[in-house]
Amino acid sequence: MGGGKVYVGENKTRIWNLMMALLVVAFIPSTNQLRPPVLSRCYDRNKNPQECNPEFENIAHKKRVVVTETCGVDGRDPFCKLVEENGVVSRVCDVCERTGRRSHPARYLTDINDIGNLTYWQSKTFQPGEDSDREVELTISFGKEYELSYLYMEFASPRPAAMVIYKSMNHGKTWVPYQHYAKNCRRRFNMAFRTEVNRTNEQEVLCSENFSEVYPYSRGIIVFNPRDGRPSDEDFDNSYILQEWVTATDVKIVLSGLNDIPRNPSAVARIASREGRSALPGGGRRRMTSSGAWGIPRMTRGGRAVATRASTTALYHAGTRVSGATEVVATNSGTTPTTYSFGSSSYYAINDISIGGICKCNGHAERCLMKKGKMVCDCKHKTTGPNCDMCKAFHMDRPPQRATKTDANECIACNCNMHAKRCRFNHDLFEKSGRISGGVCVKCRHNTDGRYCHFCKAGYYRNNKTKSISDKRTxxxxxxxxxxxxxxxxxxxxxxxxxxxxxxRRKCNFCAKGYKQTGSIVAPCARIPVASTPPKGNPSCPRRCSSARGVRVSLGKFCRMGYAVVVQVTGKLTLRRKTRFTLQLHKTYKRGVVRFRKKERVDVEVRDRIVHCLCPKLQVKKTYLLIGKYNRSGGEPRLAIDKGTIVMEWKNKYKRRLRSLQRRARRRKC
Known part of the structure; x- marks a missing residue:
């Protein structure tokens, strides 16, 4: 039993330790909680908008390049290349094949190159007598508008004698020239050799005679900066012309002329000495081999040159240095020799094409991403569109503008007083406002109309009881x-x-005084006819005075009246065509819109015609029950006595009846 107790105690201790460990883990904040929030580069620390752009990148990297021709596609393609090692110029010959280590496909143009593995693309070899101006095209599509900063090309062959760069801004539908290169611009393109343009034509296409020499035989470069020599380069953010000039969706490179490479080794050496003297070792002098040739060993067998395996050169492939002969036998151990016609170094070969730039987002996005199979900007600043070049549906109070370092030019919401969800931009209104506001609200709701939904549409009027125009019941x-x-x-x-x-009346639902309704739609009101002969008897009072017993106040009449009060006549003053009665209020049974104080004195002016017809006649120091309507003609409602007023000498027995009417009126809410 003792051992069992010890076991139970140890078990409880283990369970307790496990529970404590779980509690500690539960209260440790997660990695996500410890990680500070990532701030968008499109807003500063105070969340104010600021200019932002995607990261600078090599746009061409891993992009597919469409070429018009590639060596080895139609069968083995022999070629020779000039290689310079330690001041010795040699001709290295090899074969280009469709696949394998001897292939040079177009994907090598945009892959990653390093010194130990310089892959390159190569065109077909131009045979002797073939047109050396045959054009070879290389097309790179970006899939979206980009702003280009440079185009860099490194050649594995001598650079072309002529080349044209084209760009497209509509995904290859149309092309425009971007830059020309030639040994002689005037002779080749009928253009002057220029490196700068004037401000009147910043999109002028130039021709350069740089980068067109035959030397170096490999690793020669061509660099094109589209903003170079453009006057607005220093004010790029505010130059729409220059912004459009550097924008492209596709780039096409047309290699349109080979440099002449002589077959004579001494001529090759002279070219290298003339064009690249400063780059050669030993003060620009090349050394001769012991055989008297320019480092071109002669190996013959049976009167023919034989290509044997040699060490791998710096340009990836193995080749054999041979003389200027035209027949070479390539042999492999254990195989039958194959005869090729070598000697031509006329072809294009490019190690790498790099195109630097940024995804075009007009300063309103920090990245581009793929949506529905298309590359678009992740727009901020209330902008939208593939290039953030449009404002969102309700933010069109001013035109979309490019963000600059001093102003983010965020799109501004339209002022529609909470009655519309969409608006459109009107350039004329924007100019008339001093370039402040050009938004026009679309589809105003809540029965409003106008540019800002700021007045009621036809058939409606402003409800003055609402607090503001933005109220939906305005x-x-x-x-x-x-x-x-x-x-x-x-x-x-x-x-x-x-x-x-x-x-x-406001609704046009009453006839004017002296007119009665006719039932006609054309003339709904007609004048009441007046008798031609005076009426018999005394017409001053339309009814005879009767005792109060004949007057009965119903609930409907009580509800229609504006007031029901008990007053005492304390004064009477006769005026011109009027009589002023001073009344002291004793009791109020219905007050309507006017609040009375007890014992309050009120002056009421009554026309003489009404005074003569009152029944009973109002006499000073007597108390009466008055039930009538207020006079609203002067603005504020006032106690009035007219022909519709009920006047009764006050008796205490009326209290019960009036209280009953009060209770019934409250229940009916009249």
Missing amino acids: CKLCDCNRVGSLGKHCDRDTGQCVCKEHVT
Whole structure:
């Protein structure tokens, strides 16, 4: 039993230690939590927009190059190349094949080269008598617009005597010349040799006589900088012409002329001495071999030169130095010798093509990425499009502009007062505003209209009860009477409909004073006819005065009236055609829109015609119940007594009836 207890205790200790370890691990922050957030280069630390561009890159790297010809594709293609070692010029001959170590496909143009493994592309060998101006084209497609900084080519053969660089800005649909190279620009292209242009024509195509000499026989370079010699180079961010000049989607290189390479070794040596003296060891003097030739050993068998295996040269392939003979037998141990016709060094061979530049995003993106099989910019600053050259749907208050070091030119949202989701840019309005705002709202909602959705559309008027124009209920329906109005439209500010003749009110739904409704759509209101003979009797009062017993106040009448108060007449003053009564309020049973204070004195002016017809007559120091409507003609509503006012001498028994009407009115909410 003792041993069992010890075992249980040890087990509990292990479980406890395991639980503590799990708790410690749970509270250790993850790697993602410790890693600081990555800030976009398109915004500064205060999250203000700033210019940003993708990283500079070799655009041509691993890109597919389309060439018009390649050696070895149609069968073995013999060739010879000139190699200079330690001041000795030798002719090294070999065979180009379709595949294997002796192949020179186009993919070698854009692969990674190092000194120990210089792969290269090679064209077909130009045979004696063949046109040396036969053009060979090399085309590189980027898949998107790029801004080019340089084009670099390193040759494995002598550089061409003539070459043209073309560019396309529409993915190869059309091509324009970019740069010419020739030994003699005037003779070859009828162009002057120039390295600079003037400001009036910054997209002028130039011709250069640099980089066209036959020497060096290999590793010669051609470098083209499209911004070189352009006046706006120092102000590139603000030069749209120069920005377009360096933009391309494709580049085509046309090799259009071979340099003449003589078969005579002494002539080859003289060319090397003349064109590359400064690069030669020993002060530019080449040494002769003991045989008197320029380092070209003679190996013959049966009167023919024999190509045997030699050590690998610096240009990847094995070859054999031979004389200027035209027949060479290539032998391998255990195989039958094969005879080739060597001696021609006329071909193009290129080690590497590099094109430096950046993905064109107009300063609004820090990277380009693949979307739906196409390379596009990852746009910021409210921009969109493959090159960030457009503003987003609701950010078109000014035209899209390239970001600069001083201004990110972020797209600005349109001012549509919260009533639209899209807008468009109008250049004329932008210019008229002093180049400040050119946005026009599209498809205004909530019954609004206008450039900024800032007024109500036809058939609606501004609701003055709303706080701002951005309220979705800012516009109310005109609701014009279809019989009394001339249409559905009304004044956008007041809501007043356009009424027909003798029709009044905002909605045109009442006849004017002295007119009655006719039922006609054309003339809905007509004048009330006036009797030609005076009426019999006294027309001053339309009704006879009766006792209060005949007056009954219904709930409907109580609801229609504006006030119901108990007052005492404390004063009476006769004016011209009016009588002013001073009333002291004792009790309010319905006040409507006016708040009364107890014992408040109110002056009410009543026309004499109404005073004569009042029943009962208002007398000083007597108390009355008044039920009537307010006079709203002066702006603020005032207590009024007119022909529709109910006047009754006050009796306490009316309290019960009036309280009942109050309760029923509250329930009915009249």
